[in-house]
Amino acid sequence: MIRSPLITVMVQAVRKAGRTLARDFGEVEQLQVSMKGPGDFVSAADRKAEDTIFAELSRARPNYGFLMEERGTVEGTDPANTWVVDPLDGTTNFLHGIPIFSISLALVRNGVPVAGVIYNPVSDELYVAESGQGAYLNERRIRVAARRKLADCVVCCGVPHMGRGDHAQFNRELELVQPQVSGLRRTGSAAIDLAWTAAGRFDAFWERNLSPWDMAAGIVLVREAGGYVSDMDDGDKMLDNGHIIAGNELIRRDLQKLLKKA
Numbered sequence: 001m002i003r004s005p006l007i008t009v010m011v012q013a014v015r016k017a018g019r020t021l022a023r024d025f026g027e028v029e030q031l032q033v034s035m036k037g038p039g040d041f042v043s044a045a046d047r048k049a050e051d052t053i054f055a056e057l058s059r060a061r062p063n064y065g066f067l068m069e070e071r072g073t074v075e076g077t078d079p080a081n082t083w084v085v086d087p088l089d090g091t092t093n094f095l096h097g098i099p100i101f102s103i104s105l106a107l108v109r110n111g112v113p114v115a116g117v118i119y120n121p122v123s124d125e126l127y128v129a130e131s132g133q134g135a136y137l138n139e140r141r142i143r144v145a146a147r148r149k150l151a152d153c154v155v156c157c158g159v160p161h162m163g164r165g166d167h168a169q170f171n172r173e174l175e176l177v178q179p180q181v182s183g184l185r186r187t188g189s190a191a192i193d194l195a196w197t198a199a200g201r202f203d204a205f206w207e208r209n210l211s212p213w214d215m216a217a218g219i220v221l222v223r224e225a226g227g228y229v230s231d232m233d234d235g236d237k238m239l240d241n242g243h244i245i246a247g248n249e250l251i252r253r254d255l256q257k258l259l260k261k262a
């Protein structure tokens with residue numbers, strides 16, 4: 001486990017927010033049967049978790065700025081350092097009582113993600129990475145999977161949402177990838193997809209049209225787990241264009257070439 005002051009602050013913030021999310025998740029499971037529209041309840045849970053993280057980090061690093069999914073941008077006096085926060089990644093799962101969601105927190109320094117923490121409070125899985133310090137799941141060091149052939153790989157993808165994204169393009173991508181891999185998965189939380197890729201559970205992951213808070217922490221995790229991350233054109237503009245491919249370098253490259261044909 002990494003015990004730097006930076007990671008300590010980040011872990012403390014996500015664990016505290018995780019406690020409120022886990023409590024609300026217990027309630028939303030009950031609400032499924034009794035309430036017609038638990039959507040508002042979930043948005044409230046979302047904001048509560050973000051408020052907790054914002055309060056914790058503001059106290060620990062008063063100069064840093066924020067980019068948060070719910071509150072948006074809060075400028076800091078230190079222009080180099082920005083916290084990037086998704087307090088609940090996997091809202092649809094949360095709403096449906098599916099215990100696959102996470103808090104995603106990254107520190108981006110001069111445009112580069114340098115530390116990432118992803119936490120699932122239900123499974124109590126805490127993923128932590130810091131530049132040059134490796135990647136960890138709870139106390140254990142993690143590495144990306146070492147498979148060398150797409151045919152042996154379990155690949156995870158994101159699916160475009162109703163009314164957003166290019167569904168026709170996604171269908172072309174699926175048509176190309178699906179017959180070439182050993183298994184295809186999707187979880188509904190991009191942060192968890194990247195964390196599981198870092199842990200070698202998924203051999204690779206791709207998704208389009210994500211936001212920086214879905215990806216920033218996961219990018220650090222995959223890189224520190226020995227993996228590679230790119231956008232669809234083999235570049236590193238993921239946080240700008242929203243597209244991401246991750247995996248070990250061999251598999252990432254093969255997947256990138258395949259997706260390029262779509």
Ligand code: 2AM
Pocket residue numbers: 086088089090091092158159161164188189190191207214
């Ligand atoms: P969210 O749960 O924080 O909204 C799943 O493919 C990814 O897309 C998740 O990281 C999810 O984050 C994000 N996402 C963005 N907009 C979405 C939407 N309208 N419906 C479902 N997921 C969405």
Ligand code: CA
Pocket residue numbers: 069086087088089090091
């Ligand atoms: Ca969210």
Ligand code: CA
Pocket residue numbers: 086088089090213214
């Ligand atoms: Ca998200």
Ligand code: CA
Pocket residue numbers: 069091
């Ligand atoms: Ca959302």
